[in-house]
Amino acid sequence: MASDSRDVLARIDSEKERYLEELKDYIRIPSISTDPDFKADVLRASEFLVGKLREASLQAERIDTAGHPLVYAEWLGAPGKPTVLFYGHYDVQPVDPIELWRHPPFEPTVEGDKLVARGATDDKGQSFAHVKAVAALLAERGKLPVNVKFLVEGEEEAGGQAIDEYVKKDGGKRLKADAVVISDSSLFAPGQPSLLYGLKGLCYTEIKVTGPNRDLHSGTYGGALWNPLNALCHIVDGLRDAKTGKILIPGFYDDVRPLEAWEREEWARLPFDEEAYRTDLGVPELFGEEGYTTRERTWGRPTCDVHGLFGGYMGKGAKTVLPSWGGAKISMRLVPDQDPEKIGKLFAQHVQAIAPKGVTVEVMGLHGAPPVVIEVQGPIVDAALDAMEEIWGARPVRVREGGSIPIVSTFASVLKCPVLLLGFGLNDDGLHSPNEKFNISHFYKGIRSVARLLDRLGDL
Ligand code: BES
Ligand code: MN
Ligand code: MN
Numbered sequence: 001m002a003s004d005s006r007d008v009l010a011r012i013d014s015e016k017e018r019y020l021e022e023l024k025d026y027i028r029i030p031s032i033s034t035d036p037d038f039k040a041d042v043l044r045a046s047e048f049l050v051g052k053l054r055e056a057s058l059q060a061e062r063i064d065t066a067g068h069p070l071v072y073a074e075w076l077g078a079p080g081k082p083t084v085l086f087y088g089h090y091d092v093q094p095v096d097p098i099e100l101w102r103h104p105p106f107e108p109t110v111e112g113d114k115l116v117a118r119g120a121t122d123d124k125g126q127s128f129a130h131v132k133a134v135a136a137l138l139a140e141r142g143k144l145p146v147n148v149k150f151l152v153e154g155e156e157e158a159g160g161q162a163i164d165e166y167v168k169k170d171g172g173k174r175l176k177a178d179a180v181v182i183s184d185s186s187l188f189a190p191g192q193p194s195l196l197y198g199l200k201g202l203c204y205t206e207i208k209v210t211g212p213n214r215d216l217h218s219g220t221y222g223g224a225l226w227n228p229l230n231a232l233c234h235i236v237d238g239l240r241d242a243k244t245g246k247i248l249i250p251g252f253y254d255d256v257r258p259l260e261a262w263e264r265e266e267w268a269r270l271p272f273d274e275e276a277y278r279t280d281l282g283v284p285e286l287f288g289e290e291g292y293t294t295r296e297r298t299w300g301r302p303t304c305d306v307h308g309l310f311g312g313y314m315g316k317g318a319k320t321v322l323p324s325w326g327g328a329k330i331s332m333r334l335v336p337d338q339d340p341e342k343i344g345k346l347f348a349q350h351v352q353a354i355a356p357k358g359v360t361v362e363v364m365g366l367h368g369a370p371p372v373v374i375e376v377q378g379p380i381v382d383a384a385l386d387a388m389e390e391i392w393g394a395r396p397v398r399v400r401e402g403g404s405i406p407i408v409s410t411f412a413s414v415l416k417c418p419v420l421l422l423g424f425g426l427n428d429d430g431l432h433s434p435n436e437k438f439n440i441s442h443f444y445k446g447i448r449s450v451a452r453l454l455d456r457l458g459d460l
Contacts, residue, residue, distance in 0.1 A: 003145070005455045009448055011140045012133070016444050019132045020115070022052065023443065024108040026090075026124050027117045033068055033091035033155040042068045042154050045090045049131070049152060056135035058150070065162035068154030072174075075134070076147045082380070082457050083147040085177035085415070086134075087407065088127020088184060089156035092119035093432045100434035113439050120438035122431035126183040126424050127152060129446030137451055145458025149177060153407070156184075159204075159367025160406035167410050178418075179380045180411045181453070183446060185423030188270065188399055193392040195385060196421035198299070198400030199408055201334035201371030203343045207235070207351060208327045208362045209311075216322040226358030229312050229326040235361070236328060238354040239304050245289040245297075247304045247332070249350040255337045257373075259300045263400075267295050270397060299400040303333045329366075333402060340368030369406035374419050379460055384420045387453035391445050396422075422449065 012019075031045035032038040046062050046069040053060035053073040060073035068091065076083070095105040095118050103109040108117035115125065130150070137144050153163040167175060188194040211228035212221070240247050247253070272295055278286050288297035297303070311326030313319040332343055348363040355361040376398060389395045411419050424446035430436045 003455050003459055005452050008137050008140045008451045008455075012136045012444065012447050012451060015136065016447075019128075019447065020440060020443065022132075023115070023125055023128050024117075026052075026128060027108045027115075027119050028106055030106045031091050031119070031154065032094050033158045035094055039068075042091055046071050046154055049090055052128075052131055052135075053150060056131065057138050058134070058148075060150075063166070065166065067158070067162040070154070070163055070166060071150065071152040073150040074148065075138070075144055076149075077143055078145065078147050078458070081146045082178040082460060083149060083176065084454065084457060085149045085151060085175060085180045085411075086127070086130040087150075087180055087182045087411070088130060088152045089123045089154065089160075090127070090152055091154045091157050092122065092124070093157050095434075097434060102435055105434075105436075110440070111437075113441050114437040115440050115443070116435055116437045118436055120436050121425040121429040122436065123156070123184045125438035125443050126446060129183060129424060129443055130181065130450050133447045133450035133454065136447065137454060145455050148454070149175065151175065156405065156407070159369065161367070163407050164410050167407065167414050170414075172415050175415060177415055179384075179457070180415060180417065180419040181384075181450070182405065182408070182419065182421050183424050183450075184405055185401055185403065185421055186425040186427050186429065187392070187423060188397050190426060191392065192394050193388045193396040194399045194423065195376055195381070195388070195396040196401050196423065197376045197398050198336075198373040199371065199421070200302075200402050200404050201338060201340055201409075202331055202367070202369040202404045202406075203334060203340040203347065204329070204331040204366040204368060205344065205347060206327065206329050206364045206366055207232070208325060208364070209235070209355070210325045210360045210362070211358070212322070212324050215324050218320040218322040221322055225322075226356045227322050228359050229323055231356045231359040231361075232309070232311070232326040232328060235351055235355055236306055236309070236330070238350070239330070243290075245287060247302065249304075249343075249346050251346050252302070252332075252343065255339065255342070256302060257336045259296060263300070264296065266398070267299065268293070270295075270399070298402045300335060302335050302338060303402075304330065305333075306330050333404070334371045336371045336373050338371060340370060344368065367406075369404040370409040371404075372409035372412060373400070374408070374412055374421075376418065376420075378418060380418050380457065381420065383456040383460060384422060384453055387449055387456050388422060390452055391449045422453075424449070
């Protein structure tokens with residue numbers, strides 16, 4: 001019989017307004033990890049979190065790294081009981097296009113049940129729920145039902161290199177755990193929680209195409225040499241077949257693990273209104289890899305996308321220039337068993353092979369993340385499913401996602417324990433977009449879910 005959590009749930013309920021105010025203070029720190037101008041703010045966010053973990057009576061410290069700091073904390077007062085490692089990230093994405101925000105992105109604003117701000121859901125709000133659940137349990141009982149550790153990073157949005165090195169070096173000593181709990185994703189649908197068992201990997205690149213040593217008059221010189229922007233478009237066009245949606249990089253699909261029959265069946269049974277999806281996105285039609293459904297494309301098949309194309313004249317009106325260079329940011333989302341490094345090499349080779357001879361092309365790797373599919377079964381997983389069901393009113397469905405959390409595959413391989421991806425967000429939270437939001441009721445339910453989960457794990 002699972003122990004009773006009424007005491008802690010009542011405490012969470014009576015203190016929830018304070019938790020929300022603390023979350024707002026956390027969000028006000030603009031911890032954008034990918035922009036060096038915000039380095040001091042990222043540091044400040046790590047200090048804020050250390051402070052909150054200490055306030056909750058955990059041993060907490062900041063661990064400086066070659067990149068942004070890690071935050072580590074622990075409470076190990078339940079010998080013989082399982083140990084839970086909570087992971088999250090306190091860094092956020094850049095805010096542009098800033099003009100589309102209804103309020104300043106780092107001034108958290110309440111709109112009904114929504115808290116609107118950068119980082120509200122990804123991942124300050126969701127991972128702060130872990131902190132507050134542990135704080136509430138300790139405040140209520142002076143002890144926890146299990147041992148807990150926290151490892152929170154400040155550069156997930158920048159590829160998560162420092163934490164990867166830290167976890168690999170630790171090798172499961174200090175970080176030894178029976179389960180990793182991560183809340184950095186979404187419910188499947190409102191009222192329908194999910195347990196993620198797969199995330200895509202990523203290989204992020206930037207290419208620079210250089211032509212003449214200076215901008216030229218397009219009449220005087222046009223026709224005599226390759227315009228680097230034309231060459232760039234030619235290269236981009238050579239990445240993907242416009243009819244079949246197949247990626248044209250030789251060897252790209254070699255290591256792709258085919259979707260299993262059971263998951264194709266299970267996914268097809270999950271509700272999905274393709275027409276509503278299309279209209280919500282405002283496009284005339286959906287498009288993707290031939291032979292796969294929309295959901296299979298987004299959850300289980302690799303993709304290749306251009307994120308930015310730059311160069312040439314981008315001001316008002318017309319300018320007849322033949323630019324001297326052009327560039328693009330391009331990434332590939334990967335699935336098991338593709339290797340980001342190998343894919344990066346294949347990409348670079350292909351780009352060089354199809355590049356016109358009249359330009360010089362430089363291919364740079366920015367960051368990557370390995371794809372992951374996790375085993376989700378056993379008593380710990382069942383405890384998580386039960387706890388989520390109790391709080392959200394429905395049993396979680398097992399799904400994969402197209403996003404990436406770089407450290408997940410390292411956790412799985414180094415710690416060799418279940419990694420529970422329990423998201424509290426919603427698909428329309430607008431992560432990485434203007435007016436990112438987190439439903440305040442989801443913040444509270446997230447806190448309750450974690451408290452309940454720890455109590456259930458304490459009963460195992
Ligand atoms: N929280 C997201 C990942 C995510 C999004 C998981 C949606 C499940 C559903 C995470 O913060 C993120 O944005 N990751 C980056 C990683 C990249 C920069 C290495 C991503 O997926 O683009
Ligand atoms: Mn995230
Ligand atoms: Mn993110």
